[in-house]
Amino acid sequence: MVESDSYFSLQIITAGVLAVIAVNDVFKREIPNVLLLLLMVVISVNTPFSVSSLLVFLSIFAFGIFAFHHRWLGAGDSKLLAICAYASLEQWYWMLITTALLGGVLSVIYVVFNRMVRHGVIIGTPSQTLPYAVAISGAAMTTIHYM
Template sequence: MQALHISLLMVFPALAIVGALKDLTSYTIPNWISLALVVAFVPAALASGASLSAIGLCLAVGFAALALGVGMFAVGWIGGGDGKLLAACALWMGWPAVAPFLLCTALAGGVLTFAVLALRSGWVAPLVAGGPVWVRRLGQPGGDLPYGVAIAAGALIAFPKALLAQGVLG
């Protein structure tokens, strides 16, 4: 049973990393990634032995994060895929691990912002010009920020604190 639990838990970091890479290279996070995270949560929660009340609390956290993501999308702070990824990751975090997840995501977002600003500065432009298409696009002044990278980083850092990972990773 432990091997099954660990296998199901590894779905989370794998999909978070895929979401980050897709956002970094294409500025999109496909819906299937967030949907797969939500669907995989159920067997992972059952394999972890989480109580129905704990699973319900995780669902409440996920819905609250979805509302937050929709609000941030509405004011133009993040993209729609970012909001859905945020909610799907928050679902896996549950309570109280959602607090370190959001804090780590915000800090990773700050680091990402400074890194992209450095990439967009004049002194790095010659290096960006010879890079792959996605790097040139990322280096364009005034472009968007692939915030899915920060969400995935926050999720990976906070994941050992998540309810489902306790006793295995924590």
């Protein structure tokens, strides 16, 4: 019973941290490093080490640096994507596909939002960026191995 309670606690903490990261990205367009560090600690407690997961982490992190340099992806999004891919173990490719699909849905929502703002249907400021941590966090909740 104690083991399942601690397992459930890790799931709640992981989901909570991912939710806070997503909400923070929506409102501030920033992912605090302290939240990424907390997520990494929680994930490392429950994720067995594997060389293949480490290589996936390093590859996605390297791509993230490249994407950040070209302004395709934010630095926090790159780090979050690499951490979540590590935690997804063998399902990392599914996490990337799910992230892309959720990112597409999020993009459509933002296009509609911006159009409604421009036409005066709603009051607001059109958004120039996309809070991609929402898509990454959503995908991570479906693919992290202990969720």
